[in-house]
Amino acid sequence: MRDVVAYLRTRLAEFETEAETSRLHRTGCPAGVSVTESCTCEYPKQLAAGISAQRELIDEFVHWLESEDTSERTRARTHRALLLLVQPWSQRPDFDPYWRLDP
């Protein structure tokens, strides 16, 4: 599970950089048209908050996996939750086929 955790953290860091530099805004947001205008759509903030939430989820899952109090059933479900988080990158060549979940 260490591998998938490291992989996820790397992908999120890349996604964060991409989100910060690509100036993604909703249609009609003035910041999407001109760099001198302010954002009114909140989309960049929502993207950043989503990335931050995923990071915290990963930390939480790692905590559950490392805790001696975690049952085998919860451990298996936590493992599956981590695999669900990594699925958006399943088409990358460096994605481990072992992580792939059946559709």
Ligand SMILES: [Zn+2]
């Ligand atoms: Zn905007």
